[in-house]
Amino acid sequence: MKRMLLLLLLFAAKTLCAQQPYKFFPLFLDKGLSDARVNAIAQDHLGFMWFASANGLNRYDGYSIKTYYADVKNNGLSTNHTTALFSDSKGDFWVGTANGLVRYNFAKEKFERFGEKEAINTAFVNCITEDSSGNIYAGTNEGLFWWNRNKKEWKNMSAQLGKAERLVTIRGLLFFDKKTLFATTEGKGFYKIDISKPAYRTIDYHTKFRDTCCLFTIGMQKMDDSTMLIGTLSLGLSKFNVNRDQYIPTEGPLTLNDSILFNTTYQVIKDHSGRFWAASYYFRLAEYFPATNTAIPIPQEPFNPYGFSGNAATTLFEDRQHNIWIGTPKQGVFRFNPSQNGVRFYSSTPVNKEGLQPGNVMSLARLGNSLLMVGSDVGPNFYNKAQNRFINYRGIAKEFGNLPLEQVQCGIMDREGMVWMGTNRLGLMRYDTLKKTFRTFGRLTPRDTLKDDGINHILEMEADSIMLIGWNRINTFNKKTFKHHSFRNDSLPLYKLKEVADVCYDQTRQFIWIATINGQLYQYYPANKKLLDRSALMTAGLSSAIINNIDVDGQNRLWLASSIGAVCIQEGQPPKFYTFSQSPGASKEIKNVVANGDDLWITNSRVLARLNSHTGKLFYLGEKDGFNNVQLFANSLMVSAWNTVLIGSSRGFYEIDAQIKEPSNGSSPAFLTQFKVYDRPLETGEAISTIQQLKLGYDQNFFSFDISAFDYSQGTDIEYAYKLEGFDNDWQYIGRNRSGSYTNIPGGHYKLLLKARNSNGEWNENGQSVKIFVAKPFWLTTWFRILTVLLLTAVIYLFYRTRVNHIKKEARLHSDYAIRLNDLENSALRTQMSPHFIFNSLNTINSFINRNDPARANQYISKFSKLIRLILDHSRQKKITLAEELEVLELYVQLERIRFDNKFDYNVDIDENISTDSTEIPPLIIQPFAENAILHGLLPLAEGGVLRVAIHKTAASILCIIEDNGIGRKQAGLNKPDYTAHRKSHGIDITLKRIELFNKEHSFEGRVAITDKLNPDGSPAGTKIEIPIALEESF
Template identity: 30%
Template sequence: MKIYRFRLFIFILLLCSPAALLTAQPLSFRHLNTASGLLSDQGIQLCEDRMGRIWIATDEGINIFDGYAVTACTRDNKSGLLNNRINAILCDSAGTIWVATPAGLQYKNENSNRFATVENPSRLPLEKALLIREARTGILIFTKDSCFLVDHHKRVRPLYGISSLISTRANMLTASHVEGDTWLLGIRAKTLMVDIARQVLIRELPYDNAWSLCRVKGSEWLACGLAGDSVVLMNIDTGTMELVNNWKTANGKKLVGYGSEIERIDADRYAMGTRYHGLYILNTKTRSVEQYGNDPGDATSVNSSFLRRVLVTRNRTLVVHGNGISYTTLSEPAFSAVRSFTNEKRIKYQNVVNCFYQDSAGQLWIGTNNYLIKWNRHDPVSRFYSYYGKDEGPLDMRTIRAVLPDFRNRIWIGAFGDGFGRLRPDGGFDKIPTSITGRGDSLVSSEFHRVVADRHGNFLVATGARFYLFDPRTNKLETFRGHPQLRTITQGYTTHFFADRNDNWWFAQSRGLSFYDKKTDRVHAIALPGSQRDNNIFAVEEDLNGNIYACGYYGVYIIDPQTLQVKKQLDKSDGLETSYVVGLLRDLEGNIWIIGNRGLACYHPGAGTVVSFDEKDGLIQSNHRVSAYYRARDGELFIGTQTGFNHFYPSTLRIRSYPLQVFITDVYAEDSVLNVLDGRRLRFSYRGNSLVFRYLTVDYEHAGAMQYRYKLTGFDTTYIYAYKERLARYTNLPSGDYRFEAEASVNGKDWYKAVHPLVFTINRAFWNTWWFRLSALLLLAALACLFYKWRIGQVKKEARLRSDFEIRLNELEHKALRTQMNPHFIFNSLNTINSFINCNDRILANQYISKFSKLVRLTLDNSRAKKILLRDELEVIKIYIELEQVRFDQRFAYTLSTGGIDPDMVEIPSMIIQPFVENAILHGLLPADRPGTLMVAVSQHAATLLVVIEDDGVGRQAARKQKEQRPVNRKSHGLDITLKRIESFNKGYNVFEPVRIIDLEDAEGRPAGTRVVISLAIADAF
């Protein structure tokens, strides 16, 4: 009953005064909820993948947050999830995401976009899993009363020993790895130390109902639970416990328990979520705590004081769940930031900061749009002072544009539109009336932009209409309207009235920069480089060497004080975040701090170098204010913005490197999504040449300022600036090799490349590939070859048919020739016989008739055969020659030889020699005017039979002339037919020697006859 009453009291206290739980609020949280894309705010589990993304498991699916965008992974979007209710989630050391759902245990490899299901042939109750942990031998799965191990081959087996230890005591709550196979198990009883491999209990620890166990160092562990309000620092070797509830906050309040989860921040600090009291940061070194709860009036506080889940990422981002997700960075920035002020009445101011002044006690006085605020960095409560116009009401509060002390260290303020005021000890203000020392003034502009004190204690006042010199001792205001030199520039929009070390004056105005030399009583207009019409100057500063610096829309101008010429200009191209510069401030070391509309830079006059800073260094992501900057006596610099201010000591500023990790995650091609985190080389078909690349960098602090650029080497010649777009689209890419690169930057100057550029190839269309073209050429060549062979076959067939036809025709012609020759020869022979009879030469007539009859008989016999014996052919030749000798009165002699060849063993075509013999007699020997000789010689040469017919007649040329002189030229086809018969006969024996006809000459080169050489294939007679 006492416990119940205590809890009820705490609950009522929370309802009545949530702000009472708050102490200092240096952590600034951002938020995610269902309006930001969260699927649900119930059943939340958190884990971080190897890219640094936060996986948020809910009862409606999984969200993935990278600092900029929230994506969803559900059963309905082809993720492979079997059920949207996620009971547990883990990212193991290989990057595999494990989830437990009512449908079973599933996992997604880092280089995959789909979840797969762990096979469960034994039907183990994996659907009841509540915790997933990574062990040395695999993945541990805990249900309410059981434990299972999934080995590296995705095989599941129960751990009966561990399951027995859990089920015999109470429900499973948490599990934490100690070392090796040793684990701590938090259950609804004593905390257990077990050996997972041997499945045995090592010892029981005295802490009950441990919902979270977090190692501190060595054997010291922090333990907390939602069932009780005690938080302890426990030694797991001895079992001794220290009650953390006795640790106190800065304002002396003790820690209240009901811890839900503890996560390590660093060696000394630990973040703990609680049921009722928000977030605690436990410091084990100082034994102190910081508390961060929900403040309804502060949008940067945690969303709820009931926090169930806590996660600290590798890049030191703190993530908590309670009425949505709240997250903040834990890294110490280079620049400290103050974004809000709260007074004793819990009134909060988190708006524009205009000016600063630090008094001798170290209190900082800050002019804002609503109040003059006294701020103490060691006290969370600030004091607000209101300065009113005519009426004292919230609508009549004036903007404080200047705050500075006078010679008596009284605090003065310059109110925009309402003159000077001086702070009284009671917190009120005295409005200071001013007397005009200039002549002809009836109206004084009090639209203050900047008020500073010179070495004489006078206030140099810059306003929206003119500049003044104010003496706080006499309240006299000098307008310079009657000044012989300054009156020419007194009227004009002035943002800075500056006195240099020689007590000369510089005026930053909308018309430009002017310099007044008191010694010479002259005003000089400073000529600025460039052709811009807008020469608005916002601020003036002087370095230790007397060089003057002025700034405006186009950067910083460095002016030689002797020549009054601009000798150097600094702008964005020199490393500034922007060329739009609103302020200049010199630190104690002589460096010039350049305050851009956004961003900050330090210029070292000696080295001439520029070092830039931006949001990643801790600068508030807001525009800087004209004149909202200040250097305290100890050297600390203050820079005001639209939403607070930054402060830092330049001498102790640590410049850190903030490399960004850029990932190319997916490629969309042909209606599919490919995970490319492993950086493998891809190959796409010619149809898949329209691609979409997705890339990102995980940064929870500067995601809003992140910008990207990309380049597709092989297609793009320069980087494409995508700004915040994280998709790159390419359509109709030609075939070839490509390399996609993506880069990210926070400030637009420092670019960081993707960890794994994506290399891929788009294949050629098959008709454009070398193998297709080669195949096509080979096919065409093969077709051409086949066609050629077919055509050659056709030609050979036609030639064979033609040859057969010609042979047959030749045979017929030969037979016809012989048929024609026989009567002709008979006629000539009969004439010869008749002449013998007329001469009464019976003996010659009888001899001639005998030989003639024999020749006729042999001719008739031989004409019936294609081939005859060489003896028969030679006998016909002999009879024919002898008859011709008789006929022509022995005008020629002849020889007939066989060269050792047996004429009875060789066959030749019939009547193949006779036409050449006849031609030699008739056209060679007879036309000669002298007796001649005819030689017929047959010999064997290699595989051929050589027949030589040689005469010593007139030769072919003389015979041709005689033929041309005849009145009638009859064309003889006998010799042509004989040549074709010889060619056809030889072709059958693969002999291709042509008939050679040789013209013979004597020693003096005169025609001496003709020789015919016939090469015949040797055909043996059988």
């Protein structure tokens, strides 16, 4: 039996050469799958993928999985064991379980069960389908049930047909036409049912293997109007002619095999292109070819990151993007797309001797028509395309003369068939393809050491020479004599070049392009060893470019891979620039560029793209092509002899069809998959992915959402953007992040717009749009404002009535207040005229008389009497003009100067913008402060006292400044006796109160400020008083 199984496996391996290089993407427990035992797969009308498993039901949006576990009270699911899935033509989604059939409510995200008395509620459901009228059929262990959509009732068709005991354990249902339903069972017969009558017929099997009526049959798939494919428990995959009841076994491994007890085929599907795929227990996934009636299994590749590593397959499903999903009994789910076969991956393997040995593929080189050098960090490898096998050599990290080296960075095959390979720090290596022998040259080579042994480029020249770039210096090496030339032993200008990045040969014009890292260009003619500086081609826009690699295309245009992108240089024309444009802020750097016809292949060591040199359009290879989460080695990029593009990676190397086609369906539209308010899912009346409007309360203005294009081919290559019209001015670009959020959105009407972009930069702006209404807080609504106005009116009226009553009461007290205020004014005025001042003034007059100085006595008496008269006149007025106030001040200061023998000087400065005759202030406001400054600040000085009075105008006030250069308040307080201090304090306090009352009466908040001035050494320098008075002018 083992021998037979081995022969079958060898047969499958040989026929595999005809298979296309598919890439499989797993979905396992680490991605959120609840159980690796997958029983069924389906896609609902919104685009979600569903996986029924032995422990939970899983819903997948391309990014995350939501699992439903049994919870009858909260979600309606009665068991974790889910067995069948079906999305009908009406948009309903059905889930079969080991304990009944349920229907999914998209709006509530819950499962709905049928009446308690319905037998379907407890049946073990294996399969589900529908007829042309939308009626549902469920194949269960208890029989065939059907649901009349119009009458909303379930019936047992097995009982209707009189086969309640026989038509049970149904494993498959297939409508061959509108009225003919085929049903497979677990050894209970194969049935052809006419649902229009209803009537049935049991089909017996007549084959070359056996005649039986009771074969265990499972999955079915219609091929044409007369034929179907049937999967069985032990006979594998078979064809069945429905007209002749003829049963024809297929060829290949999916047929009767005495060495395999149950060569089971669980399911067969026909994809959109007419290809047939079968899920097999022993042979995993297989493709069936009708022309040869043969099924060929897909190989199992556990070490290939894009291979199918599953041991068995139980269920298959094709989604809208034509991905085929494979459910396995132990290893979760796999996905692949048969139409995306333009990229093949050669994975390293530690077990297959004819496979690629493990290592980072750092370089690739063409060695003839069917041979390829694959250089890795562990050594050189050689791939024979015709034989599809590798010859691997394990390198060493020491130059040893005739052993292979590791760290292989470049290679070529010369005209004699010898392979030359450069290594990183280990020198040059020659491989004889006929003798299978190596020879190495490096810094330890006797007689002619090769010290520039970090070789990353090799170019064959005329005669017997090859050009090497080692440590960014040029060396030429003779293949016959093994002698080399460099700046160490040759003065040729070629060898003086430093920081050399790359070289390439212009076949048409017979010269070598040389580019340095810092942007210098040269042309070298090997025939006459002439070196020309062509750096003038590097225009101003290229002055800061760092060059990584170069290449020449068929039109003799020079292409640069640089820090500012891919640059095309053609003599007589300005340079053209091309950069990756996948996402804003991405690096512009291109690491390598390879020309192939009209196309240019460019890479930055993470992304690979094809550039059309005519249109400038870029075609990116992404996750769908296997380029996801992989490190590329840019220096390995090349075009093979069979016109494919190759590039090495950390896990093997890729082979890309140079004419690989771009996806024809463009970018998919974006839809909401979740909407949360304050991080809690929002309950709506319909599915969130189809909803067109949402109403949110004023306290629901903090919300977030998730987005998906439901494009499982593009996967993580898709980028998203969203915009809330009425709030955002621009689109919010979130790249591959698929979540958005808004906080504190004001009440109003908005529209949420979504769009998605595929890997080629094509935006689809026809995504879901949702009108969102956010209610305003009740205190901002119209009705609340009207109510507020009414309440405010009532309050104002009540206030008005209260105020009138209060005014009446105040009126009664006003006369008393006026009397008190008048008393205060008179008291203040009387206080200003100090008895000491009057007494001293009379003594001064007396002294003038005694000295027989009648002129000065008369002058003093005249000024003194005028001052007394003005003070008495002002005591009867509430306001006087500024001119009158200044007249009082002038008289007082002159009298004091006469008294004290002109011991101090004074000056008064009036702002020219002030009209002193029309500006009104309370009487005797300035004089008390001037008196205080003279008596207590200036008189104690020996000499040099100055009193300054300045009056300035502001917008709403006048500012009076009284300033002296006296001894300061602190010293004055120590000098004057208690009675003088008490008198001053009382007079000044009353004046301050009068100023405060005047300003308050005129709604002015200014206050008097007193500042003690200081000299630089900290000693007193006098006092400054600032009196702001409300501006009042009379006209």
